[in-house]
Amino acid sequence: MTSLATIATRVAEAAAPLDGRHPVTPLLERVRAGREFGPNVYSTLDVLWVLYDRVLRITPATVDDPERDRFLLSKGHAVAGYYAVLAAKGFVPPDWLDDQGGPESRLGDHPDRTLVPGVEIGSGSLGHGLGLAVGTALGLRAQGLLDPRVYVLVGDAELDEGSNHEAIAYAGAAGLANLTAIVVDNSSATHGWSGGVATRFTVNGWTAATVDGRDPDALHTALTGQHGHRPHVVVAVVDNQA
Amino acid sequence: MSERSVEEDLGMRESFIDTTTDLLAEDPRTALVLADISAASFAPAAARHPDRVLNVGIREQLMLGVAGGLALTGLRPIVHSYAPFLVERAYEQIKLDLDHQAASAVLVSVGASFDRAAAGRTHLSPADVALLDTLSGWTVHVPGHPAEVPGLLRATVAAETSAYLRLSALSNDHPYAGAGDLVVVRDAGPGAALLVAVGPVLDAALAAATGLPVTVAYTHRPRPFDVAGLRALAGTEVILVEPYLAGTSARLLSAALADRPHRLLTLGVGREELRRYGAAEDHLRWHGLDPAGLRQAVARFLTPATAAV
Numbered sequence: 067m068t069s070l071a072t073i074a075t076r077v078a079e080a081a082a083p084l085d086g087r088h089p090v091t092p093l094l095e096r097v098r099a100g101r102e103f104g105p106n107v108y109s110t111l112d113v114l115w116v117l118y119d120r121v122l123r124i125t126p127a128t129v130d131d132p133e134r135d136r137f138l139l140s141k142g143h144a145v146a147g148y149y150a151v152l153a154a155k156g157f158v159p160p161d162w163l164d165d166q167g168g169p170e171s172r173l174g175d176h177p178d179r180t181l182v183p184g185v186e187i188g189s190g191s192l193g194h195g196l197g198l199a200v201g202t203a204l205g206l207r208a209q210g211l212l213d214p215r216v217y218v219l220v221g222d223a224e225l226d227e228g229s230n231h232e233a234i235a236y237a238g239a240a241g242l243a244n245l246t247a248i249v250v251d252n253s254s255a256t257h258g259w260s261g262g263v264a265t266r267f268t269v270n271g272w273t274a275a276t277v278d279g280r281d282p283d284a285l286h287t288a289l290t291g292q293h294g295h296r297p298h299v300v301v302a303v304v305d306n307q308a
Numbered sequence: 309m310s311e312r313s314v315e316e317d318l319g320m321r322e323s324f325i326d327t328t329t330d331l332l333a334e335d336p337r338t339a340l341v342l343a344d345i346s347a348a349s350f351a352p353a354a355a356r357h358p359d360r361v362l363n364v365g366i367r368e369q370l371m372l373g374v375a376g377g378l379a380l381t382g383l384r385p386i387v388h389s390y391a392p393f394l395v396e397r398a399y400e401q402i403k404l405d406l407d408h409q410a411a412s413a414v415l416v417s418v419g420a421s422f423d424r425a426a427a428g429r430t431h432l433s434p435a436d437v438a439l440l441d442t443l444s445g446w447t448v449h450v451p452g453h454p455a456e457v458p459g460l461l462r463a464t465v466a467a468e469t470s471a472y473l474r475l476s477a478l479s480n481d482h483p484y485a486g487a488g489d490l491v492v493v494r495d496a497g498p499g500a501a502l503l504v505a506v507g508p509v510l511d512a513a514l515a516a517a518t519g520l521p522v523t524v525a526y527t528h529r530p531r532p533f534d535v536a537g538l539r540a541l542a543g544t545e546v547i548l549v550e551p552y553l554a555g556t557s558a559r560l561l562s563a564a565l566a567d568r569p570h571r572l573l574t575l576g577v578g579r580e581e582l583r584r585y586g587a588a589e590d591h592l593r594w595h596g597l598d599p600a601g602l603r604q605a606v607a608r609f610l611t612p613a614t615a616a617v
Contacts (some may be wrong), residue, residue, distance in 0.1 A: 132382070180410050186380070188408045191400065197370045198405055201377020208339065208359035208383065229401075232367035239365075 140195020157184035193227025238270030319454030372401030379411035391433035423477035450507030488529020490537035516602035
């Protein structure tokens with residue numbers, strides 16, 4: 067494995083394609099290694115990139131800084147793009163991507179926070195990230211750390227898990243203004259969300275923005291548009307066929 | 309477990325509430341997460357520390373998720389509810405939101421195996437310690453007396469690892485100090501069988517052993533079990549009496565004594581759902597954990613040596 071000290075140079079070589087492709091495409095291809103990825107990966111890539119490129123106040127040098135923003139990937143099965151973004155931003159060496167899932171790899175099919183620099187939670191079993199995010203937001207607030215924000219990304223199908231609704235209801239009641247949930251809505255929930263995903267949050271006092279999950283500027287505006295004393299949800303709608 | 313002590317539930321629970329209230333005032337790292345149970349008792353602490361006394365409502369999965377998140381920010385959460393709701397309902401959150409995140413917390417339950425027997429199966433939790441035993445690195449305390457609770461709670465909160473304190477309505481007549489290493493309460497001399505009583509079953513075990521060649525030792529800390537103390541005290545016959553699922557600690561004792569011939573009898577709460585109400589004392593009797601039941605089981609186990617007893 068490459069030492070973190072060499073990351074910047076390696077990233078410059080590996081990322082930033084000049085042919086108009088997504089900035090992390092070459093890195094994602096290294097993770098993919100010829101395998102087929104589903105909508106769970108591709109639907110999440112744009113929002114992950116906007117978060118790490120334009121929103122989150124965290125760098126490889128500040129992964130332990132109490133004042134850092136936190137990003138929690140709850141839908142851990144979308145991890146391939148996450149690893150690619152982390153590599154693009156210098157949190158992990160790009161050559162870690164080449165052995166993803168191997169016996170000596172730190173990068174599993176779901177992320178482990180103890181193995182991957184910059185990963186805030188281990189996830190995989192659905193319905194855990196939002197509760198952990200609520201606790202993280204409460205912990206920051208209790209310690210007077212009022213500037214960092216907590217971002218947690220879930221899927222629309224993941225919302226089927228009842229634990230999410232415990233967290234949504236309580237976060238609204240508690241007025242967790244330092245919490246932003248991002249729901250990547252690729253219409254994969256088995257029974258759908260009548261009335262739209264956002265209403266499930268707003269009924270509990272959240273503010274909400276529903277945007278095109280492929281539109282970087284719209285995502286950025288929604289992700290940075292939180293205000294007031296309420297938790298915020300950004301529903302990133304993604305057409306799997308697009 | 310002495311019958312007089314059913315009312316000691318308030319003693320253990322109140323002891324926990326008082327100590328936790330003090331800890332919240334003493335250490336700004338301490339936080340308390342509740343799911344309505346005991347919330348009224350913590351109202352004064354919540355008024356003083358609204359950001360660190362968090363009642364999430366009847367949401368046990370969230371209770372543990374919040375605890376995990378708090379721990380990830382550097383706080384030391386205490387998490388409290390009835391044992392079945394704390395451990396059984398939220399087991400995956402304990403496994404993933406604490407252990408998998410390398411986060412830790414102190415879990416404190418009330419209700420034990422059948423403290424509220426009249427409430428029925430939903431409020432009984434004989435398997436809580438066995439469930440936590442599927443995880444790694446947990447300290448488990450099963451106090452036998454309300455006076456044991458403050459010291460154990462303070463020690464576990466001061467530590468960095470996860471711990472479970474199992475409070476009960478039942479207790480022994482006397483507390484025993486110490487961190488949980490085996491304490492000899494009755495010494496029957498060389499060659500005697502060793503009976504290890506965990507937590508509030510001690511008094512019943514002592515009564516059961518009267519007149520029998522049995523040394524009785526006590527611990528309120530089944531995890532980590534005092535293996536060195538066991539090896540120092542045990543001969544060839546060992547009896548383990550636990551106030552939760554029978555045999556929960558059998559694997560540890562067997563492993564500890566694997567290099568020497570021995571016989572092991574494990575007594576505790578049975579697996580069968582009895583579908584009976586009544587009081588805790590009734591369930592003690594039905595599970596053979598009252599003095600008469602224990603004596604019968606111990607005497608039968610020792611029959612080759614004590615046939616005349």
